[in-house]
Amino acid sequence: MASQRPAxxxxxxxxxxxSVIGSALAYPxxxxxxxxxxxxxxxxxxxxxxxxVSNEAYWYLTYEVTNRTGREQVWAPTLxxxxxxxxxxxxGRGVSTRVANDIRDLLGNELLENQNEIIGEIxxxxxxxxxxxxxxxxRSFDVNEISMFVVGVSGxxxxxxxxxxxxxxxxxxxxxxxxxxxxxxxxRGSRPVDLVRxxxxxx
Numbered sequence: 326m327a328s329q330r331p332a333x334x335x336x337x338x339x340x341x342x343x344s345v346i347g348s349a350l351a352y353p354x355x356x357x358x359x360x361x362x363x364x365x366x367x368x369x370x371x372x373x374x375x376x377x378v379s380n381e382a383y384w385y386l387t388y389e390v391t392n393r394t395g396r397e398q399v400w401a402p403t404l405x406x407x408x409x410x411x412x413x414x415x416x417g418r419g420v421s422t423r424v425a426n427d428i429r430d431l432l433g434n435e436l437l438e439n440q441n442e443i444i445g446e447i448x449x450x451x452x453x454x455x456x457x458x459x460x461x462x463x464r465s466f467d468v469n470e471i472s473m474f475v476v477g478v479s480g481x482x483x484x485x486x487x488x489x490x491x492x493x494x495x496x497x498x499x500x501x502x503x504x505x506x507x508x509x510x511x512x513r514g515s516r517p518v519d520l521v522r523x524x525x526x527x528x
Contacts, residue, residue: 381462384471392453399446404459408472
């Protein structure tokens with residue numbers, strides 16, 4: 326089993342430039358009262374799926390997104406996993422259509438859309454809520470901590486200047502969810518991974 330490492334270090338190591346900025350300046354934090362549009366985003370539980378055909382494993386979860394902003398918004402989210410063994414995994418990469426369909430069939434929800442199908446306008450109102458399925462190919466089972474970052478839920482941004490390069494960097498309000506994998510990942514099967522923290526960050 327890998328030694329446990331703080332989830333915050335996972336994110337910091339993945340964005341070295343932003344870490345430098347954060348150490349030199351007061352790092353921006355999301356406004357307590359959102360100054361721009363923000364969608365309602367609710368996720369299901371993070372689980373592991375092992376494909377019976379290829380024996381390859383995948384992390385997956387479902388979510389529901391609702392637009393109550395009063396106007397149409399474009400829904401084109403980016404969901405990335407960071408694991409404490411150093412992996413950075415983009416959703417959908419290395420995931421075949423067959424695997425996505427098999428997981429959707431397993432869940433038994435015909436309303437679920439994969440990450441490509443769900444991209445587009447989302448209209449105002451509960452009746453126009455969308456349900457999505459997100460899948461990441463698991464690169465290793467020797468992990469204890471996983472952090473998920475979701476971009477696209479909020480229109481809030483902040484601009485900072487890198488004190489070393491003078492480069493202007495635009496940070497976006499991002500949902501961070503940190504998980505703890507208790508024990509070896511593979512023997513757990515499809516049991517949900519424990520959520521230990523959820524918060525908003527500028528990233």
